[in-house]
Structure formats: structure tokens, C-alpha cells
Amino acid sequence: MLQGVSTEDDRTDATVTLHVSMRDLRPEDLPACTWSGSATHLHHVERELARAAAGEVDYLAVCTPAGLPVAIGGVDYRACEGAGTLWQLAVLPALQSCGLGTLLVRAAEQRIRDRGLHRAELGVEEDNPRARALYERLGYAAYGRAPDAWDEEGPDGTIRRHETMCVLMRKNLTA
Template sequence: MTEIRLRLSVRDLTEADLPACGWAGSPKHVRELVHQIRRAEAGEVDYLAVCTPAGLPVAVGGVDYTVRPGAGTLWQLGVLPALQSCGIGTFLIGSAEQRIAARGLTRAELGVEEDNPRARALYERLGYRAFGREPDSWDVETEDGSLRRYETMCTLMRKDLG
């Protein structure tokens, strides 16, 4: 077996990245990332891209600073499916935590769907602990282009960064 190692970097997601992010969600979701890029330009969020040496995003995710005072809330974390379980999500989360700390905040929070035990196990391994539950919902695009409301229950988790 041959092993290949790539040097990955993290930077802000840009509009130029969006055509390469089709794996990150529905076409509607990728189009709406433009709004998150604008929010990042306004300082409300950081929206990160983990990239290969060629600059192609293989993971993306945001940190929202407007959800809870004193915390950065991680959301929309995703890794290119073919590269999951390679440590890229851990790298993305660590980079997001560095952004939170650079703003002088000492807490990272996130919500994980209760039917996603694999993600929850990752967050727990990285030091996140449950502190509550709340429902969440968003519109998803179906194959025929129509929208339907997706509803779920999330476990709220936090990690002290101090």
C-alpha cells in the first residue's frame, strides 16, 4: 500500500471556492454560503475552508459569534465524504477553536443532531460536553428543486478553551 500525505491549510472561504464545494450540501446550501461569506466580511462569523495545496476546499465550517454571548458557535461543519475519518474534521475544529480564542472568547459551542452518534463521538473525543438539548430546523432542497422543512433535535455541547 502506498501512502500519500498532503499538507492542508485553513483559510477563509471565498466565493471563488463555491463551485468546488458541491459536496458540502445541496445547490441551495452552496448558493447560500455567499450570505455567510458576507457575514464573515462583517465580522459576525468566520467561515473556514480546509484546502489542499492546490487550494481546493476539502472541508468547510463556520463559527458564529452572534448566537450566545461569550462563545463561538460552530456550525455547518462538513468534510468531503471520500476524506472523512482522516483527521480533517479534527483539524477544522481545532482551527475554528483558534479563531474563537483569537477573539478573546474562552468557550466553543455546537449542536449535534441526536441521530448522529459518530459526530457526537468526535466532539466528545475533542473535549466537548453536553449541556442541553434544543430543536433545530432548516429548509432542504429536494431532488425536484422544491423545498421541505427538516426538523431535528440537537444535543448542545460546549468546550472551555481557557
Template sequence: MTIDHDPTNPDPDPTTLTMAVSVRDLLPRDLQACSWSGSATHLRHMERELARAAAGEVDYLAVCTPVDLPVAIGGIDYQVSAGAGTLWQLAVLPALQSRGLGTLLVRAAEQRIRSRGLRRAELAVEEDNPRARALYERLGYAAYGRKPDAWDEEGPDGSIRRHETTCVLMRRGL
């Protein structure tokens, strides 16, 4: 991963930072370090998904810095679609987006899917997230449908509200 100098920064000296990252299974001990990815409700959901990972129903991956902090996370569910792994909850620490971490995460997920003998990866991306959709298209995913989706979100004040959206369904042969 390379982080280039921010052109909006008044400091005239360009800086490039190169840092090795690794991909591994997300672990329960990582949850607190993943607070950047969502609310307390979201973290509780992640905890339940880690229990499913322990049972082999899903894989939950983390892209980590050299000090083992997750900066990108995502899951693969093997029970959603026959013959495919379904990618979900893909997220990159906002300050590190557009640095290749999302690509690395998706490619690692695809390798996990192939290692289970499956030859297709699927995902759903919200229609109002063109940046993520563009990434998936660059990685070879093609749209094949749409579906409504909804989940509960926790607001900053602790209130729960229902988020309703429409997702574009995408897939890629592996």
C-alpha cells in the same frame, strides 16, 4: 492528512498518500467547489454567510488541498451566545472523512475563537449523527442540553422540504 489503502479494494498493493493541507478563510470563489457540502439552496445560504464574514460577524473556514480546493468547511458565529463562538455547518468531503480533517477544522475554529478573546466554543449536533458527536466528545466537548432545529432542504428534483430534528448542545472551555 494520510489516506490509507481501502481494504475492500481487490488491488493487493497497499497505498498511502500523504498530502499537506492548510486552513484559510472560505472565499466566495470557493462556493462552486463546495457543491459536495449541500444543495444549491445550501450554497446560497453559504454565500449570505460569507457576507456576514466580511462584516466580522462570523468566520468561515476552509481546509484546502495543495491546489487550494476546499475539502472541509465550517463557520463560527460570534453572535449566537455571549462569550462564546458557536461552530456551525462543519462538513468534510465524504470521501475524506475519518482522516483528521474534522479535527483540524475544529481546532482551527477554536483558535479563531481564542483570538477574539473568547474562552468557550459551542456547537449543536443532530441526535442522529453519533459519528460527529463522538468526534466532538473526543475533542473535549460535553453535552449540556437539547433543542429542536429545522431548516429547508432542496431535494434532487428541486423541491423544497422542511427538515426537522433535535440537536444535542455541546460546549468546551478554551
């Protein structure tokens, strides 16, 4: 359920219910996912969809009734033996803190269980406390730190290297 926000021009609070569904992300969805990152990021997602077709990963989408993705993320089954590794999780900024991230993570965990695996892992940037708080609420526990880096496109179209430190987290899925 989404809570409305009052503006200066409209002093009325409202509650809006948005029905969503979960499905695999498809290549034709990518033009509607520009909110999730730069063109470079979407090229990476497109490559991951090819891996999904080969069964190496799952790439999920939480969609509106019109079929538009409002949250996306993947599970990599090759990154860590015996576990599914959640990565590239993103929620449309206007709909953050509405439960879509929780829905996405729980669906990813079910995909991991469906593969006969009993552990989920992820890395969250140290400077993203909101995401880390979500993962902790969902039962993930920190077990280490590791650097991560990727190329990203700047507003002027130049590619730059983004380097960060991530907290490594895991969750046992057998309970």
C-alpha cells in the same frame, strides 16, 4: 495522513499523505463545495460569507495544495453571548475520518480564542453519532437538547423543511 483502501481489482494497501492548509473560505470557492450540500445550502453559505466580511462570523476552509476546499465550517460570534458557535461543519465524504474535521474544529477554536472568548459551543444532530464522538474526543460535553430546522433542496429540486433534534455541546477553551 490518508489510508488507501483495497478494491477487488487492486489488492494493494497504500498510505497517501495529503498536505492541506487552512484559510478563510471565499465566494469563489463555492462552486468547488457542492459536496457539502444542496444549492440551497450553498446559498446559505454565500450569505454567511457576507457576514464574515462584516466580522460577525468566521468561515474556514481546509484546502488541498491546489486550493480546493475539502472541509468547511463556520464560527458565529452572535449566536451565543460570550462564545463562538461552530456550525455548518462539513468534510468531503471521501476524506472523512482522516483528521480533517479535527483540524477544522481546532482552527475554529483558535479563531474563538483570538477574539478573546473562552467557550466554544455547537449543536450536533442526535442521529449523527460519528460527529458527536469526534466532538467528545475533542473535549466537548453535552449540556442540553434543542430542536433545529432548515430548508433543504431535494433531488427533484423541491424545497422541504428538515426538522431535527440536536445535542447541545460546549467546551471551555481556557485550559
